[in-house]
Amino acid sequence: MRATVMHGAHDVRIEDVPDATLHASTDALVRITQSCICGSDLWPYGSMPESVEGRRMGHEFIGIVEDIGSDVSGLTKGDLVVAPFLWADNTCDFCAEGLQSSCRHGGGWGSPNVDGGQGEAVRVPQAMGTLVKLPVAPDSALMPSLLTLSDVFCTGHHCAVTVRVGPRSTVTVIGDGAVGLSAVLAAKRPGAERILLMGRHENRTDLGREFGATDVVAERGEEGINRVRELTGGDGTHAVLECVGTTASLEMAFGVARDGGFVSRVGVPQDDEVPFSWKYFMRNITLTGGVAPARAYIEELMPDVLEGVVEPGKVFDRTINIEDIPDGYRAMADREALKVLIRT
């Protein structure tokens, strides 16, 4: 079958790989219909050391169940399903707490012996726990929005949940990438009163406004911090959703947080140290967030997607075929595309 393999920085290839097959009685085999490229894929795209063997890519997909192992119940061949970006049994103690990202029997797509999502098919470990059935036809217009349940919308939601966004919250979202825009939508959903979006790409911040941002702050660094403080009576906001992952963006996040506030980060951290100085300690700032347990949120968010209350799929601004994936990476890295959907 055809699948995406990254061999190094800026070296993404579509290759013939062994067909996905069942290995364990708890597996399912899923023929992929839609997948996409993630902002987090761009980090290795920018920096991965050369590798002959390469790394299978892709962790967001929708597909049709083609086969199931003998211990899988509740799924039938032909079911249309979405998978979260980490697979999980959904029954262990961590999963029971809603922390499927730490599942005792879980793991990531594209890890050894597990297929990546940017390909024709995937072996799904822990299929009963991982896959969620979609009550629509494969040609539904809702597919892009449903696909965001695999990662980006759930990740934005995790960011909003961990800083406890609620009605009347005042929120700053840092980053106008697909995660940042999803975080805007996720903050608007429970009724945040004011959402300040920090970003400087107008086509993206325009979508941010559509998703619920009330203010856009194009300035960065100290200037950006000052602007947010100006807009909030000098105090900053109680909730800060940091959706970039760099030290510079974290510094902005702490800088715009109101005393006693919460900063959540969901962008994969690019540094091992957090610039959390004495002054933020004196202001009782909390740093929360982490990798999103997407599986915990799919059923909760799906009704709003099905009813059209939210349209997170608007983050996709380009659709390509599998053979064009290398150019899709390039387009996202060059900021030509916000988020690329792959139709398989």
Next chain:
Amino acid sequence: MRATVMHGAHDVRIEDVPDATLHASTDALVRITQSCICGSDLWPYGSMPESVEGRRMGHEFIGIVEDIGSDVSGLTKGDLVVAPFLWADNTCDFCAEGLQSSCRHGGGWGSPNVDGGQGEAVRVPQAMGTLVKLPVAPDSALMPSLLTLSDVFCTGHHCAVTVRVGPRSTVTVIGDGAVGLSAVLAAKRPGAERILLMGRHENRTDLGREFGATDVVAERGEEGINRVRELTGGDGTHAVLECVGTTASLEMAFGVARDGGFVSRVGVPQDDEVPFSWKYFMRNITLTGGVAPARAYIEELMPDVLEGVVEPGKVFDRTINIEDIPDGYRAMADREALKVLIRT
């Protein structure tokens, strides 16, 4: 009057300073009866650059109201009062949220024009908001425990509150200083089921056991992390109370945190960077805490002190007079004394 002035590392002097007097109509003048030396005083004691003018010391005290400004009501000359380690109006929006440490009209003892607590008397700004009356006689045996409401017990409590310790919690407390031991007591108070105390000074960890620690871990670093994990089925604890303030202790704190867990720190941070690597992000660890809004907790904690349900004053293991304060600093720095009470 006599008061404590620090002129540099290991240079604490008792000097004649101008008598404390009322400056503003919202002030009170308090004649100090008890005060103490704080673990946080030891940081400048170890490193303060030489200063001719020096710095007034002390931020924990009980005393008797000797005079009040014209705008002060609810306090009368002769009242016995305790002060939190930061003064606050207790009416602004931050105070209303329980964040008196960020009071819009608050500040710290020993700042310019404000007396320190290690002296004979103090001008108390924002007296109505700051001072809390004590319903006991000045010679009550409860005085040491009531004095801990000014800082150390409230700080331990803040640590426990911010990581949401409750009944059945499993907790790690890092540090067997007075704050760490107070954190043990604060974690036991709402019913934590298991409290692992990381410390290596047996006389202190013995008091920790008396306060509620179920296990003592003397190992440090990787060894300490491994020991806590062994004791908790490999997982670590959901709540981690970091009561030291160094990078090494924070590394231990993250290391013993269970996935999805909360680390709270209340020890004044000694570094501007937090070693919060990618792996803790993947495990959804939250870093919370900060300087304790002691004022927010005094009324809540006082009944348990008055009824003898808790005896936080047991952290005091030495009582001295004001002229002996320099030796009190030395004794605490040399770990000869856990916490020194000053009888004025």
